[in-house]
Amino acid sequence: MAGGALEHRLATRDDLPALAALMDAAISELQKPFLNADEIASSRKIMGLDTQLIDDGTYFIVEQNGVIAGCGGWSRRATLYGGDRSPGRDAALIDPTTDPARVRAMYTHPDFTRRGVGRLILSLCEEAARAEGFSRVELMATMAGEPLYRACGYQPVERVSDDRGGTAVPLLRMMKPLQQT
Template structure:
């Protein structure tokens, strides 16, 4: 059966949190050690501003949440509600890159097109608002998907907010103009 998608609502949060937790715990095992996975919880998670802004998507199959993710017209590049340094300033379409944010796939649905669908939805929505570039902060487990989708690494760094350095990759991609 095909995936369906919709814009996330606040009442989806209790169902999304376990998907996010499972993705963090399982999908990073090939790329990070146990300490880095534990530390990544301090820098990852859902920013509910995305839900409130209507830019966060839920992907489902047969009534199960397969994944979630979205984009933002705000300055924060990554992190959840609990993360320090969030910036709610609005970005300028055509000048600033829109941000792809909080992409998570349930491990049962990994490598089946969930991430690509969310990227496609995010790109189309950002283009419709006049953005010409997307930017994201990739985990090492997400980087192969983003490269395959046309993103290019612009900076390699790490975040040690969780007490252990977690490697990250800032990536960008030009996007096509929205078709009217």
């Protein structure tokens, strides 16, 4: 899959089948060094895409040569993480003057890791959140995602464990101030 520039666009509902396949591949492969099989199975139940992000126009797809390499977005809503099936979602709008924007549902296809896909998505999310008046962003990192987020300036806030999928999955809430331009 080498060669070709990374391009980005907003996701549409027509992309849902391809996004589901990418997310499944990412969870299956990229979590293996960090989670056991039961934790990965549980992760599938609590993670995934919240289609509200697509409807809000805040979910990006990164492609290389027409192949989806990764996806991720940001939100101006209260939910910090989880997909459509996840319990406890809250679609309430948050206040950019007091609340951090949320970076959500970041996934890179295993064939495209370490090629700048995640960094590109983070920069798109941060730029869009900044343009809407947010001065901070936060996210809930998987153990596989933590090194990227640290390298991009995110700082740990709180280690948590989510057992809503049956087996506890370790997660790390992280935050970053946005530089105003």
